[in-house]
Amino acid sequence: MKIIFAFLPEIVLTFLAFLILFLEICGLAKKKVCFTIASVGLILLIPCVWMSQDFLGNYLKGAFLLDNYAIFFKFLFVVLIFMVVLLGADFMEERTNYIAEYYFLLLMSAVGLMFMVSATDLMTLFIAFELSSIPMYVLAAYFKKEKTSTEAGIKYFLLGAFSAGLMVYGISLIYGTFGTLSYKALGSIFLVGNISPAILLAMVAIIVGLGFKIAAAPFHMWAPDVYEGAPTPVVSFISVAPKAAGLAVIARFFITSFAGISYQWIFLLLLISAISMLVGNLTALPQKNFKRMLAYSGISHIGYILLGIAASSQIGLTAVLFYITIYTLTNLGAFGVLIMVSRYTKSDEIKDLAGLSRRSPGLALILLLALLSLAGIPPLGGFLAKFILFFAVFKEANPVFQAMVLFAIINSVISLYYYLKVLRAVYFEKPQSEEPITVPAYSAPALYLSVIGIVVLAMMPSFYSWISQMAKLSIFSL
Amino acid sequence: MELPLLSILWLIPLVGMVLIMLTREKDTGIIRTLAAGVGVLVFGLSLIIYWLYKPDVSGYQMMEQISFWPGLGISYHLGVDGISVLMVVLSGILAFTSIMVSFSIKERLKEYFALLMVVLAGVIGIFVSLDLFFFILFYELASIPMYFLIGIWGSDKMGEGREVKRKDSALKLIIYLQMAGGLILLGFLGIYFLSGINSFDLVALSQAHIPVNFQLLIFPVLFIAFGIEAGLFPFHTWLPDGHSAAPTAVSMLLAGVLLKMGGYGIIRIVIGLLPDGAMFWMKFFCVIAVINVLYGAYCAIKQTDIKYLIAYSSISHMGIVFLGIGLFSSLGLQGAIFQMFSHGVITALLFAMAGYIYDKTHTKIISQMGGLAVKAPYLAVLFALGGFATLGLPGFSGFIAELLVFLGTYKLYPALAVLAILGLVITATYILRAVQKIFYGPFNTKYEDIKDLHGVEKVGPYTLAIVAWMAGFFPILLTGVMGNSVTEFLVKFGGGRP
Numbered sequence: 001m002k003i004i005f006a007f008l009p010e011i012v013l014t015f016l017a018f019l020i021l022f023l024e025i026c027g028l029a030k031k032k033v034c035f036t037i038a039s040v041g042l043i044l045l046i047p048c049v050w051m052s053q054d055f056l057g058n059y060l061k062g063a064f065l066l067d068n069y070a071i072f073f074k075f076l077f078v079v080l081i082f083m084v085v086l087l088g089a090d091f092m093e094e095r096t097n098y099i100a101e102y103y104f105l106l107l108m109s110a111v112g113l114m115f116m117v118s119a120t121d122l123m124t125l126f127i128a129f130e131l132s133s134i135p136m137y138v139l140a141a142y143f144k145k146e147k148t149s150t151e152a153g154i155k156y157f158l159l160g161a162f163s164a165g166l167m168v169y170g171i172s173l174i175y176g177t178f179g180t181l182s183y184k185a186l187g188s189i190f191l192v193g194n195i196s197p198a199i200l201l202a203m204v205a206i207i208v209g210l211g212f213k214i215a216a217a218p219f220h221m222w223a224p225d226v227y228e229g230a231p232t233p234v235v236s237f238i239s240v241a242p243k244a245a246g247l248a249v250i251a252r253f254f255i256t257s258f259a260g261i262s263y264q265w266i267f268l269l270l271l272i273s274a275i276s277m278l279v280g281n282l283t284a285l286p287q288k289n290f291k292r293m294l295a296y297s298g299i300s301h302i303g304y305i306l307l308g309i310a311a312s313s314q315i316g317l318t319a320v321l322f323y324i325t326i327y328t329l330t331n332l333g334a335f336g337v338l339i340m341v342s343r344y345t346k347s348d349e350i351k352d353l354a355g356l357s358r359r360s361p362g363l364a365l366i367l368l369l370a371l372l373s374l375a376g377i378p379p380l381g382g383f384l385a386k387f388i389l390f391f392a393v394f395k396e397a398n399p400v401f402q403a404m405v406l407f408a409i410i411n412s413v414i415s416l417y418y419y420l421k422v423l424r425a426v427y428f429e430k431p432q433s434e435e436p437i438t439v440p441a442y443s444a445p446a447l448y449l450s451v452i453g454i455v456v457l458a459m460m461p462s463f464y465s466w467i468s469q470m471a472k473l474s475i476f477s478l
Numbered sequence: 479m480e481l482p483l484l485s486i487l488w489l490i491p492l493v494g495m496v497l498i499m500l501t502r503e504k505d506t507g508i509i510r511t512l513a514a515g516v517g518v519l520v521f522g523l524s525l526i527i528y529w530l531y532k533p534d535v536s537g538y539q540m541m542e543q544i545s546f547w548p549g550l551g552i553s554y555h556l557g558v559d560g561i562s563v564l565m566v567v568l569s570g571i572l573a574f575t576s577i578m579v580s581f582s583i584k585e586r587l588k589e590y591f592a593l594l595m596v597v598l599a600g601v602i603g604i605f606v607s608l609d610l611f612f613f614i615l616f617y618e619l620a621s622i623p624m625y626f627l628i629g630i631w632g633s634d635k636m637g638e639g640r641e642v643k644r645k646d647s648a649l650k651l652i653i654y655l656q657m658a659g660g661l662i663l664l665g666f667l668g669i670y671f672l673s674g675i676n677s678f679d680l681v682a683l684s685q686a687h688i689p690v691n692f693q694l695l696i697f698p699v700l701f702i703a704f705g706i707e708a709g710l711f712p713f714h715t716w717l718p719d720g721h722s723a724a725p726t727a728v729s730m731l732l733a734g735v736l737l738k739m740g741g742y743g744i745i746r747i748v749i750g751l752l753p754d755g756a757m758f759w760m761k762f763f764c765v766i767a768v769i770n771v772l773y774g775a776y777c778a779i780k781q782t783d784i785k786y787l788i789a790y791s792s793i794s795h796m797g798i799v800f801l802g803i804g805l806f807s808s809l810g811l812q813g814a815i816f817q818m819f820s821h822g823v824i825t826a827l828l829f830a831m832a833g834y835i836y837d838k839t840h841t842k843i844i845s846q847m848g849g850l851a852v853k854a855p856y857l858a859v860l861f862a863l864g865g866f867a868t869l870g871l872p873g874f875s876g877f878i879a880e881l882l883v884f885l886g887t888y889k890l891y892p893a894l895a896v897l898a899i900l901g902l903v904i905t906a907t908y909i910l911r912a913v914q915k916i917f918y919g920p921f922n923t924k925y926e927d928i929k930d931l932h933g934v935e936k937v938g939p940y941t942l943a944i945v946a947w948m949a950g951f952f953p954i955l956l957t958g959v960m961g962n963s964v965t966e967f968l969v970k971f972g973g974g975r976p
């Protein structure tokens with residue numbers, strides 16, 4: 001009985017997904033019906049996640065762990081998918097007839113993500129990884145009549161399959177050497193060192209697989225094209241949820257299993273982090289397409305977050321969770337505005353955002369807050385997140401970390417340039433048409449949620465102490 | 479219970495911003511009234527704070543402290559001493575006058591005043607905050623809106639010389655200021671961890687011991703970071719572009735208080751927290767300061783655009799501030815603070831007048847004007863007053879400030895003093911030439927129907943001119959307030975040099 005409650009969020013989510021699919025088969029799935037089921041269901045999920053807090057523990061012979069850390073991410077996923085559903089409803093309904101499948105795939109992908117953050121066994125991890133990825137490949141190619149969308153899907157699938165293959169290869173090396181796949185068992189094996197070339201190879205392969213998922217450079221090649229081609233609501237989902245899950249897995253797996261040989265993977269993470277920051281920020285500078293720009297900006301943010309994981313301290317992990325929360329909410333705010341605007345302009349180019357402050361002052365203000373927060377301007381959330389992250393990284397004894405903070409600060413100044421380029425169009429330029437842009441009543445709450453994340457959450461120290469609790473009880477007391 | 483005057487002071491503009499946001503775009507009268515109300519309130523309250531400040535009591539006064547984030551050692555901590563109270567008064571004066579000269583803005587009034595209010599809240603907050611975290615917060619609050627203010631309401635540089643678009647100037651300014659902000663953050667983190675007291679509190683940190691080796695390392699970083707804001711050579715290039723592209727009120731605020739944020743930060747934080755580093759590096763920065771004075775003056779001679787001319791003269795005058803700070807003597811530091819105040823007021827006056835000239839003639843190119851004094855005597859007199867004050871005519875505040883600094887310099891580094899005074903001679907050249915070319919000489923008939931200053935336009939320039947004159951005639955108004963704090967400040971340096 002206990003196990004049912006521990007799995008309640010996943011079970012309810014799967015049930016919702018299949019309910020929508022079943023209604024579609026019966027021909028009952030009107031567009032608004034699917035939307036209502038998905039959104040109301042997701043609201044009901046919040047108490048489910050809340051309840052599962054009383055059932056912390058190990059399940060399925062140690063393959064599935066429910067701890068505060070996992071619950072935190074499940075909360076986050078529910079909120080993020082809820083926002084995506086609200087923001088994307090009109091956009092998808094206008095552009096395609098296959099609405100039920102859209103919600104089904106979205107929710108199934110979410111189930112995969114939820115399993116990912118709870119997995120404490122490499123096999124479970126891999127299955128969850130695939131469960132979350134495959135629906136996303138389909139979603140990326142969802143507008144099957146548009147060339148760019150199909151291209152996005154194929155590119156995402158090919159690179160995804162390749163990196164998943166690499167990851168399985170890494171896992172098989174670990175299994176071949178030690179005969180176990182459990183995080184905990186591996187943690188005690190590596191506690192005494194036990195490093196060998198095969199393990200190093202496995203480490204690199206797993207980092208490649210997860211690095212693909214979070215779009216860290218140099219495994220980011222898919223991101224710009226997928227962002228540009230795939231339907232914007234899908235992109236907004238891809239840009240936040242899988243990244244959060246991938247980072248959660250990296251932190252959990254490396255800190256629990258590879259703690260004894262931390263020197264090697266910390267070096268690797270720092271390297272990837274530096275490359276991501278640099279490549280992301282420099283390539284974002286000349287972008288003309290807003291979605292492409294956000295793809296590169298996302299890559300650079302992954303770079304910052306990886307710094308926090310590399311610090312692998314309690315405060316570092318807290319900073320990572322804090323950053324992920326603020327980043328995902330902020331990013332959805334930016335995408336939300338783009339979805340609203342592109343319903344009118346049918347374009348994702350930065351120049352077509354011109355004069356948004358005249359056409360819709362509210363949306364322009366949300367975009368202003370979101371982009372300045374991404375750039376790390378106080379007193380917005382992005383600044384607090386960066387502040388705590390840099391604080392945590394700076395605290396490490398090794399001078400390499402202090403140098404990385406300097407590097408990250410320089411990078412975040414560079415990033416201001418391209419965020420301001422968008423705001424320049426929004427506030428300085430004249431609009432191409434005076435037609436005001438209206439926001440559907442049910443999309444507005446998602447935008448408000450994002451604003452709350454940007455403005456209010458960050459200034460609440462109690463929110464920070466809650467997060468530090470969520471980050472504490474988990475990894476270090478497995 | 480005492481009123482939290484300092485919190486009220488920086489919250490007034492924010493409340494004003496919210497009220498302005500709530501009005502309708504077309505109610506320009508209400509928006510203007512609200513803005514003017516904020517200006518008067520801030521000005522009045524800053525004078526009250528000046529009045530209530532007790533110069534003979536040591537330490538910070540009117541302290542307010544609320545624990546904000548105990549885990550990280552961050553608290554909301556405000557307070558003023560003799561140095562910052564003068565900066566608060568300066569911000570009050572400039573808040574009032576910059577709002578008063580903004581009434582000529584016609585388009586997108588609501589957004590303009592809302593952004594201006596945010597800037598005001600930020601600049602006031604910087605001068606009263608005693609916590610490094612909040613210092614950064616206010617710093618960004620003051621600098622980010624500048625981008626929009628300059629980009630939307632600014633003016634392009636056209637005509638002679640290279641053309642500069644306001645959007646590019648705004649971007650340049652913001653990138654420089656953000657780079658400074660980033661370096662400041664890095665330096666603060668370093669200070670936080672190496673002081674070993676787990677606090678961002680300025681008062682606590684100034685008593686903590688920071689390792690000498692680290693001070694030597696971080697001092698130039700922080701000095702340059704704050705120097706970027708204050709127009710330190712060779713990081714000054716954002717300043718002329720930014721100042722001259724900005725709308726009048728923003729030019730005034732940039733030159734009047736934003737540059738002073740840099741100077742104030744250097745005194746309060748860089749030198750206050752890193753005395754050993756300061757002793758080691760200061761000779762180097764004294765020389766840079768003199769280069770600032772000479773280079774700024776030299777560039778100003780070559781300018782054809784009036785706002786560029788004033789901006790370069792700002793760089794030259796900020797050099798005097800750096801020089802005064804670098805002496806570690808009572809004379810030098812008092813002179814530097816005096817100069818910050820006086821330069822803030824005088825340059826604001828000059829920028830206000832340049833703005834009015836641009837409004838009325840639609841050009842900023844000096845050679846296209848001529849003989850304007852015939853038709854616009856008020857414009858001419860007030861601009862000339864500002865010019866005379868800038869070049870250090872006795873009777874104005876500039877004279878006292880420069881006298882103090884040069885006396886201090888001469889005692890320690892006679893050669894540098896001689897060089898720096900040369901800068902003043904050049905200042906006289908370019909200012910007098912500008913006054914002569916704009917207002918005297920043959921009348922340019924193009925401006926047959928130019929209007930003189932009238933009505934509310936006179937309020938801002940008059941206020942500034944009166945303040946500059948009062949500070950020049952009664953320097954005790956400033957030195958009396960800051961004297962004690964300066965002496966206390968110099969205790970760290972063995973009571974300061976002669």
